[in-house]
Amino acid sequence: MKRFDHILRTMSFVLCIGTASVAVPAQSLPEAVSTNGLLYMTGGIGEDEAKAFLSLAPRYSLRMMFTSPGGGYLADVGVRIADAGGKTLLDTRTEGPFLYIMLPAGRYRIIANAGGPEVARWVSVPRRGGADLHLSVEERAARGTNASCLRCRPSVGL
Incomplete structure (x- = not known):
């Protein structure tokens, strides 16, 4: 016994x-948000949250990561996603270096801005698997400082 x-x-x-x-x-992890019928989540600050985001990547059809030209992770990036016809589907600011979204298969225009020049890219989301997009975005330094996501850990990649 x-x-x-x-x-x-x-x-x-x-x-x-x-x-x-x-x-x-x-x-x-932050909660996923639904806008215009599209589910997305943004975040990834800190090593634990970044690892958790990476583990959820297969659930999303478009996975974006934002860094500065020097390689540091960026947060607070303005992101606009439009369909091939130019209709804006999402207009948001990131809460960390990752933005994952569930989009139907198709071609999309991604425009990102962190205070410097806008960066625009076309991305095709396949019917299966999804797409990864790494955007290097220039930021405008605030009062002589670098506005990079200081708590982000660049050792965890997409």
Whole structure:
């Protein structure tokens, strides 16, 4: 009977630890937002949140990452996504270096701005798998400082 109690306590402990470790990344991620029927999420500040974002990448058809020309991650980037006909589908600011969105297959124009010159790219989202887009965006330095996402960890890539 003692052995059974010991096994039961050990299994309960393992289940509690496993549940806690699974719940942590979900709590640290921002919630997905729905705009114009499109689900997206933005963030990725800090190593843990960046890793959690990368683990969710397969769920989104377009995965974007924003960096400065020097390679540092950027947050607070203005992003506009338009369809091939020029209709704006999303106009938002990032809350970290990643923006993941669920778009139907098609061709889209991405325009990003961090205070410097706008960067525009065309991207094709396939029916299966999705597309990755890395945009290097120049920023305008605020009062002689670099406005890069200082808490972002460039060691975790897309």
